[in-house]
Amino acid sequence: MSPPAPGSLKHEVRRIEDCDPRTGYTYEEYTQTADWLLANTDHRPTVAIVCGSGLGALGELLKDQVVFHYSEIPNFPQSTVPGHAGRLIFGNLNGKPCVCMQGRFHSYEGYPLWKVTFPIRVFRLMGVETLIVTNAAGGLNQDYKVGDIMVIMDHINMPGFAGQNPLIGPNEDRFGPRFPSMSDAYDKDLRKLALGVGQELGYAEKMREGVYCSLGGPNFETIAECRMLNRLGADTVGMSTAPEVIVARHCGLRVLGMSLVTNKAALDYNNEAIASHDEVLQTGKDSAKFLEKLVSLLVQRIEPNNNVC
Template identity: 50%
Template sequence: MATTSTNGLGRSIYSYSDLQGFAKQIQDRTSHKPTIGIICGSGLGSLADKVEDSIVIPYSDIQHFPVSTVKGHHSQFVIGILKGKTVICMKGRFHLYEGYPAWKLAAPVRVMSLLGVQTLVVTNAAGAMNKSYKVGDIMLMKDHLYLPGMAGNNPLVGPNMEKFGERFISTTRLYDSSLRKMARVIAKEMGYSHLIQEGVYAMVCGPSYETPAELKLLSVSSDVIGMSTCPEAIVAKHCGMTVFGLSLVTNKCVTDYDETEVDGPNHGEVLETGKLREDIIQELVAEIVAKID
């Protein structure tokens, strides 16, 4: 594969034809034409298990496509029907801490766009900085604080791909308010209103979890913290997609140095909480997908 563009720092990035090649390899494997994309976060891969008449395409089967290396991420696309809508699920995403640059993390979103996806549902596991949040709560994302992006690691750095969108995009209303409102109504109908929060997601690079000092700083403007989502959401916006995001609170963040009985978060805890809430997350996302126009 020839990558013909650079990101301004002399590093090769996927060209538009590269992305078209990825999309064609997927199209050649299925007759489905997805209009909704779903990115499954840590411990939330079971979301894809509800997809019917599905075809599974491992990322490793797509020539030159990146693969996920994190436990709890299965590194495959699942394409099929969910509640009457044709969807493509990423059962496994990529992260900055795996060594991937931001533009590569979000490349699958561009591929989804080329396949016809118009709405992106992005999920993640996150730690709660907001003291009122409980483990197992589900936070609807109304905004984000993208720390790596503010430091120059934005997925849109480099030559602009005009076929997707303009050079400069507004992210003031990145996460769709009407879908958040719909999610609240659906959660109430399902009897899960007590689990629903709405707030701001902060993204750091990882893979180390945050220090108490870092958490105290970020908690001024954010409610939960994680290591993903923002690059995909930004590129989805650049592609003209509607974006809906939700975070599963998998742990309470430790901000007090004297909390000696608490060791802090660990990945096993993240996966365990994902398993605990997997049925509810599946139901909620499936019903949201069913009502997306």
């Protein structure tokens, strides 16, 4: 029998039946992945770093590397976005045990948010205490310049307003409470440390602190949308980070977030500049050395017991 033609009712029914009806992984699946990773490396990370688009060079800083492709790891999704290598790197950064994601997952790739955020809980089960999330973002604040680093003070999770949240479904009490607070999502001491390290390295003019807005993507924003987000108080905009931070805080991780401003969001209809992913990747490449120095010194100052030096 020939397969149903695309667009036919039978084809649509088959697609729906093939969808995963679950609302999350089981605790046992998280444990399975964490145990597999711990069994295949001697590294015991206390800091996890998530690299955004074009920022994968951060992972190359780690010494004594043990590298896993996402396809090797039980239960792990696969990264499909250019600029996301799809590798998990264990190693030491300035003497601190770390794990680094070279590439994250996004809802626009077709993943439900409970899959997008899967690695965060795995890291927690492995003993990680601090999560550093980086992203490439558009600059809504007109004072920001391409190449600036914004330390995230807070976020606006727009998909969450429409009911898209990684914590939807039965709550797993072994990770955290049913109704976690997000008023302290981004750790105040870590933010202060990041700004201080940037100043110490001579990058004070590039360092910012502000609000990140998370959208679903994958299209870049319209001018009207950028104007609205700017008036709502967002300084940068991107397509990631907030779901990971929500899950990290739910399971008790401290979080530091940083946005690399890769392009200036268009707020003027007379502006003919067009945002592109190639521009995002190139800005990440151009800013790699600055970010490497910043993150390397930051990690050195974070103690395994979550104290900041």
